Amino acid sequence: MLDRRLIENWDWILLLLLLLLAAISIVNLYSATYQIRNMGGSQIFVKQIYWYLLGFSVFLIMTTFNYYKLLQFAYPVYFASVALLILVLLIGKTTSGSQRWLDFGPISIQPSEFVKISIVLVLAKFFGEGDRYHEYGWLDLLAPLFLIGLPAFLILKQPDLGTTLHLTAAALSILIFVRLNWKSVAILAVPVICMSPLVWFVLKDYQKARILIFLNPDMDPLGAGYHINQSKIAIGSGQFWGKGFLHGTQTRLQFLPEQHTDFAFSVLAEEWGFLGSIILLVLYLFLVLWGLNIAKAAKNRFGSLLAVGIVSIAFWQIVTNVAMVTGLLPVVGIPLVLFSYGGSSIVAIMASMGLLMNISMRRFMFSDGAGLPEK
Amino acid sequence: MKISNFDPVSVRIFNTRIRNATLLVLALFIVLVIRLWFLQVVSGPVYRAKSEHNRLRLHDIPPVRGMILDRNGNLLVGNRPSFDLFVIPEDVRDRSKLLQDLQRLVCLDPQSAAQRLSASATVPFRPVCLLKDMSRDMLAIVEMYKFNLPGVVIKVEPGRHYVYGDLAFHLLGYLGEISEEQLDSGQYPDSKPGDMIGKSGVEASWQTSLSGLRGGEQIEVDAEGRKIRTISIRLPGSGSNVCLTIDKDLQLTAQNALAGKKGAIVALDPTSGQVLALASSPTVDPNLFVGGTNKTIWKEIAQSNDFPLQNRALTGQYPPASVFKIIVALAGLEEGRIDSREAIFCPGYYFLGGHRFGCWRKQGHGRVDLHRALVQSCDVYFYQMGKRLGVDRIARYARMLGFGKETGLDIGHEKDGLVPTRSWKLKKYGVPWQEGETISTSIGQSFMLVTPIQMATMISSVFNGGIIYRPQATKWVGKSEANKDHEFAPEVIRKVDITQAHLEIVKKALIGVVNEGGGTGSKSRFVNFTVAGKTGTAQVVGLKKDESGSNKYIPVHYKDHAWFVAVAPVEDPKIAVAIVVEHGGHGGSTAAPIAKELFQAYLMRE
Structure with a gap:
């Protein structure tokens, strides 16, 4: 359990960043759902507080054990989460045509959020335990690519293109941090890149529409183009200082779609302006860089790669969401990490942040017998 | 600080990667900041104006x-x-x-x-x-x-x-x-x-x-x-x-005939399976629901004991009663258990295992062969034939002719009805089949249940040479007849495995039902063309009563269901009908005249 040295090494900066982000998220949701609440809608920001309380509890639990112990649980956790994904496809709840949720009475969970962590865990184990002098060639990469591909395929079947892409990007980012034989990676990458235009034919009509809208926003101002236009108006009209808390007209008049989830950032940008947006982005930047720092300071390869994976989950979600709501990327339906409303997302990300804290706390500790086998 | 698990080379590589990753992260964040600067500061006033005039x-x-x-x-x-x-x-x-x-x-x-x-x-x-x-x-x-x-x-x-x-x-x-x-x-x-x-x-x-x-x-x-x-x-x-394939005037005639009664009428084109009319009574005016469903009206309709929302033509399940004798006759001929020349004496009752099964005509029919037995609907004749066949053989022919399974109409939901067999009863009730039940099954009572649309399909196949068509109510779908997206051709489900000669014997008898003296369906007779049909009187309460009409004085909800199935003209079948009137009493007196009205409306217009 926690001994004194661990408490001394408690990572206050990481905790402070998380508390700040949680506070901003809740305040922003208060505003985003103000209108719905006034008309008798649900108390979404209160629910978010509960989710954050649960999230911080999970966060604390995740720091109580040595993260080494996870090595032996990596595969069971991975396959359990894949089983949940299969369960979703079999008995999942269907909302608006896609099957993403498992219903447990009063709450429903979205297993794809938890799968992200389990993939990172299993990849960190795979590369963390490998021969450290080894340069990974394309044959060595088949197994990890299968580990990524299986859940990615299952999530694509739901269908949830946004999460599939995000999960793939986050998992592939880990590969950058291991010793790859670049020539052989090129052998693998070139055909994939050449084939990628074929993806177009797999996409659903609404997904194609979003990409076409992105290329030409004025094509369909009534349908798919409407949301992104309204989001840009919301963000832009915030100007430098913002319109003030609860004074965003776009938000108030509900011009924004999904303004408590995917477009929550637009609400902040409208009411707090460029200044508020930059403060939030800087907090995120600190979080990411601090996470990379933890990876660098970790005492072994498993810890480093696990930290890198956790950071890349958060990082790609931040970049794609903000790029999406500002019109730099097509609308793919990715919420903003730690900021948008969503129970599964908050709990999952807080669990991963707990692991990051765990790695950070134990950065000075020697291998305590349960360590990696020396090769 | 890598102690045990990193070698110097790896540490160097890893640290380089971290540095590169940091640069990438910074670069992407700067892109986002520039984008926000552009949207909020450079174009801010433009978007502010747009949001203020956002009255789109x-x-x-x-x-x-x-x-x-x-x-x-x-x-x-x-x-x-x-x-x-x-x-x-x-x-x-x-x-x-x-x-x-x-x-x-x-x-x-x-x-x-x-x-x-x-x-x-x-x-x-x-x-x-x-x-x-x-x-x-x-x-x-x-x-x-x-x-x-x-x-x-x-x-x-x-x-x-x-x-x-x-x-x-x-x-x-x-x-x-x-x-x-x-x-x-x-x-x-x-x-x-x-x-x-x-x-x-x-x-x-x-x-x-x-x-x-x-x-x-x-x-x-x-x-x-x-x-x-x-x-x-x-x-x-x-x-x-x-x-649709329905004929407005025929539909109207059918509904008027059922007005004030409970029941259903199905009229098919026997040569294609197209639905010419499909009526269920009582009915509802859907214009009532156009302005959003009014709760009181809806409650009144949904909770009515007459179940006006139920489509009796597809989901009303009734014992087929004497109409079922058609199937027993065909089964008997085809299985070689009935010789059409053989005559049997009907004293008005039949004894089996100490139980007395009455004929609807208490005084009996005397000597009857197959033809007379169908024409006069003699129960005793079919008790004996049913006993010779056994329930499982009867069931096979009932299924062949479309009972026991939904007909596959393209609109709405159907019920399957029920064709009992020995194994069905054992499975359902855990008790073996009784021979007495075969006796009542052979006149379409006991457990047997059919829907009006199954009856119409069955009688069509007898007169179209043994073809079971899938009933269809949709003719075409599209902008207009000239510019249609789908058109529906007749769909043959199967050809029944019965010799034409045997079908002819039964057809002749069914012509007799309508056209011979003593026939039970004489009230649907026409001069201009030949009608063939079969009456049925389905028991609601346990006792088999005198079919001649002595049940006049019993309460309505104990009265029998009246059936009539018919085809016209026999030489060139154009319309097949199945009519059921709940608690209507005798099929020949209640249902057969309705068939006449329908034929009049469909075949004798202009």
């Missing part, structure tokens, strides 16, 4: 629902303008006052209206429909006070119109507001809350084709919410029309 609204333009026609192109279901009252929540100044005013002016229920308004609270600029299809008087009142009712908008939208009221209600179906489960199911991707969709019948089965594609317009409105100009528009794609 999306209006739906609902598509015009397709029409439903009868086989001759007569309009059965169309559209007429409906004046609907909408409220734009955002523009309402004092909601409770508005609802009070509306209650005073047009008797709007303030509670359900408030519920509807809250339900769509997330999009306050989207109009919420509170009242559909207002009467002229209501319209005049609302128009008069409109100045004092901010937020109220009257829209003219196409409303469903069932031209002949309750005609073919069970086949056509009705419209209702889409439910939340239906919206979530993803089966109606183009639908929004408040849309009317088909809830049953043709309206539901052809929902996708009928509904068409939603259009929309982006309009600019002034501070009061009034439209200034249209910015862009996407025209709706109107729905396809559906042409």
